[in-house]
Amino acid sequence: MPLSAVVLLFMAMLLAALLLEPLARRLRLPLSAALVAGGFAGSELMVGLGIDTGLRWHHFHDLVFYVFLPALIFQSAFSLDARVLLRNLVPILLLALPMLLLATLLTAGLLFLTIASPQGFPWLTALVCGALLSATDPVAVTEVARRLPVPRRLITLMEGESLFNDATTVVLFMLLLAIAATPGSEAALDPGAAAAEFTRLVLGGAAVGALAGVLASLLLRWLGARASIITLLAAYAGYLIAETRIGVSGVMASLACGLIISRSVRGAGAQQRQQLDLWWKQLGWIANSALFLLAGATITLSMFEQRWLAMLLGIAAALLTRLLGVWAAGGLTSLIPAQESIPTAYRLMMTLGGIRGAVTLALALSLPVELEGWWTVQSIAYGVVLFSLFVQSPLVGPLLAALQKRGRL
Numbered sequence: 001m002p003l004s005a006v007v008l009l010f011m012a013m014l015l016a017a018l019l020l021e022p023l024a025r026r027l028r029l030p031l032s033a034a035l036v037a038g039g040f041a042g043s044e045l046m047v048g049l050g051i052d053t054g055l056r057w058h059h060f061h062d063l064v065f066y067v068f069l070p071a072l073i074f075q076s077a078f079s080l081d082a083r084v085l086l087r088n089l090v091p092i093l094l095l096a097l098p099m100l101l102l103a104t105l106l107t108a109g110l111l112f113l114t115i116a117s118p119q120g121f122p123w124l125t126a127l128v129c130g131a132l133l134s135a136t137d138p139v140a141v142t143e144v145a146r147r148l149p150v151p152r153r154l155i156t157l158m159e160g161e162s163l164f165n166d167a168t169t170v171v172l173f174m175l176l177l178a179i180a181a182t183p184g185s186e187a188a189l190d191p192g193a194a195a196a197e198f199t200r201l202v203l204g205g206a207a208v209g210a211l212a213g214v215l216a217s218l219l220l221r222w223l224g225a226r227a228s229i230i231t232l233l234a235a236y237a238g239y240l241i242a243e244t245r246i247g248v249s250g251v252m253a254s255l256a257c258g259l260i261i262s263r264s265v266r267g268a269g270a271q272q273r274q275q276l277d278l279w280w281k282q283l284g285w286i287a288n289s290a291l292f293l294l295a296g297a298t299i300t301l302s303m304f305e306q307r308w309l310a311m312l313l314g315i316a317a318a319l320l321t322r323l324l325g326v327w328a329a330g331g332l333t334s335l336i337p338a339q340e341s342i343p344t345a346y347r348l349m350m351t352l353g354g355i356r357g358a359v360t361l362a363l364a365l366s367l368p369v370e371l372e373g374w375w376t377v378q379s380i381a382y383g384v385v386l387f388s389l390f391v392q393s394p395l396v397g398p399l400l401a402a403l404q405k406r407g408r409l
Contacts, residue, residue: 010290013289013290013293013294014286014289014290016035016038016039016042016293017031017035017285017286017289017290017293020034020035020038021034028394028397029389029390029393029394030139030140030143030389030393031143031289031292032139032288032292032357032358032389033389033390033393035289035292035293035296036292036293036295036296036299036385036386036389037296038293038296039292039293039294039295039296039297039299040296040297040299041296042293042296042297043296043297043298043299060294060365060366061366061368063294063365064291064362064363064365064366065243065250065366066239066240066243067287068287068290068291068362069170069239069250069251069254069359069362070235070236070239070240070250070254071235071280071283071284071286071287072166072284072287072288072291072358072359072362073163073166073167073251073254073255073258074231074235074239074254074255074257074258074280075258075280075281075283075284075287076159076162076163076166076258076284077163077254077255077256077257077258077259077262078231078258078259078261078262078276078277078280079159079262079277079280079281080156080159080160080163080259080262081156081262081266082259082262082263082266084152084153084156085156085160085259088153088156088157088160088340089160090333090336090339091157091329091330091333091339091342092157092160092161092164093164094329094332094333095161095164095165095325095326095329096160096161096163096164096165096167096168097164097168099325099326099328099329100134100165100168100169100172100325101172102321102324102325102328103130103133103134103321103322103324103325104127104130104131104134104172105127105130106130106317106320106321106324107129107130107133107134107314107317107318107321108123108126108127108129108130108131109126109130110313110316110317110320110321111126111129111130111310111313111314111317111380112126114313115310115313115376117373120372120373120376121372121373121376122372122373124176124179124180125180125371125372125373125374125376125377127176128173128176128177128180128367128371128377129314129376129377129380129381130317131169131172131173131176131363132169132173132359132360132363132364132377132381133314133317133318133356133360133380133381133384134165134169134172134321135162135165135166135169135170135356135357135359135360135363136158136161136162136165136166136322136354136355136356136357137162137354137355137356137357137358137359137360137388138155138158138159138161138162138353138354139355139357139358139393140352140353140355140388140392140393140396141154141155141158141349141353141396141400142155142158142159143393144396144397144400147397148397148400148401148404149404150400150409151346151409153346154346154349154350154409157342157346157350158349158350158353158354161350161354163255164255166251166359167202167249167251167252167254167255168202169359169363170249170251170359170363171198171201171202171205171249171251171252172198173363174201174249175194175197175198175201177368177371179194180371180372181368181370181371200248201248201249201252202249202252203248204242204246204247204248204249204252205242205248205249205250205251205252205253205255205256206249206252206253206255206256207248207256208238208241208242208246208248208253208256209238209239209242209252209253209254209255209256209257209258209260210256210257210260211238212234212237212238212241212253212256212257213234213238213256213257213258213259213260213261213264214260215234216230216231216233216234216257216260216261217260217261217264217265220261220264220265220272224272227265227272227275227276228275228276228279231261231276231279231280232283234257234261235254235257235258238250238253238254238256238257239251239253239254241253288358291358291361291362291365292358292361294365295361295364295365295382295385298365299382303375303378303379303382303383304383306379307375307376307379307380307383308383310376310379310380310383311379311380311382311383311384312383313380314380314381314383314384315383315384315387318356318384322351322354323351326347326350326351326354327347327351329342330342330346330347343408344408345403345408345409346409348399348403349396349399349400349403349409352392352395352396352399353392353396355385355388355389355392355393356381356384356385356388357385357388357389360381360384360385361381361382361385363381364377364378364381364382364385365378
């Protein structure tokens with residue numbers, strides 16, 4: 001695929017996103033839902049006209065992991081207030097670590113038992129599917145917050161969970177893919193060795209990102225007029241060095257780097273903070289829009305014809321594990337001294353509003369075709385995301401309004 005064609009396709013995607021945004025607002029749909037629908041319609045139109053974009057499956061992994069994910073993770077980390085995050089760190093980490101692992105195992109177990117095809121859908125494939133379905137996206141609640149008052153703590157809980165959840169999901173997903181790619185790995189799977197490797201990837205990536213964040217913070221004091229370029233370099237350099245040179249998690253590097261730079265610029269002038277906020281919101285919007293458009297373009301009708309039952313099973317498993325995870329984390333938080341409990345109304349909002357979005361799609365797009373049952377996994381992921389966007393998201397606003405009317409929020 002020539003570079004000129006790549007650039008032209010990217011420009012067309014940005015134009016499509018710009019045109020779909022006002023339509024999504026008028027229909028009261030999340031922009032991501034309109035982008036998926038627009039990507040599917042555009043793909044079907046091009047296929048019908050005999051137009052070949054030249055985009056193939058092997059392009060998706062590099063696009064997702066080296067272009068989209070660094071921007072999405074860094075922007076999410078940078079936008080969080082570190083002080084508010086620290087006050088709610090215990091429930092956030094409960095949701096993003098033990099509850100995520102529990103959700104992965106439960107989802108994998110439910111899918112493995114109900115699909116009941118050890119040859120076409122083995123246990124490791126089920127674990128990969130469980131991992132990518134565990135990533136949550138708070139976009140439904142944050143979009144409603146533009147129209148209705150939402151408690152700041154609720155938004156922080158959901159955004160903080162999503163940030164750490166996304167990072168640990170990507171690490172777990174990549175680790176499981178590496179295990180699945182090893183011949184005879186399913187029989188020789190060692191949970192202890194896997195846990196040690198997971199810890200190495202997470203802590204190593206966080207260390208690289210922390211170093212990149214500190215260096216970038218020093219540069220910002222010296223070259224503050226180039227703040228946008230400095231943060232862009234830090235986000236991508238930290239990610240790429242961790243991922244491709246040191247062999248640890250690039251996503252954890254972006255997360256740590258974003259949190260440190262966010263903390264350092266809060267002491268800087270308001271103008272620099274606003275400039276960086278706007279810069280990263282724009283980059284995050286571009287990455288998110290391109291990702292959902294690409295996902296829409298890769299949806300095929302045959303997925304719904306041949307994998308509709310697997311999609312329904314995935315939706316049921318995702319809803320059940322989300323409900324169990326939120327209520328378990330809320331119960332554990334109330335047992336920890338000096339921790340503010342999570343009210344029932346918050347748990348309801350977190351259950352319904354914890355949709356599957358950008359990261360689930362990113363991982364589904366990057367699935368290697370060598371993975372046994374990869375198309376089933378991708379179909380399940382698409383089914384769950386479409387359910388989240390077109391069924392769950394529209395219900396978030398009415399639930400929030402009902403809870404506020406009863407004085408629960």
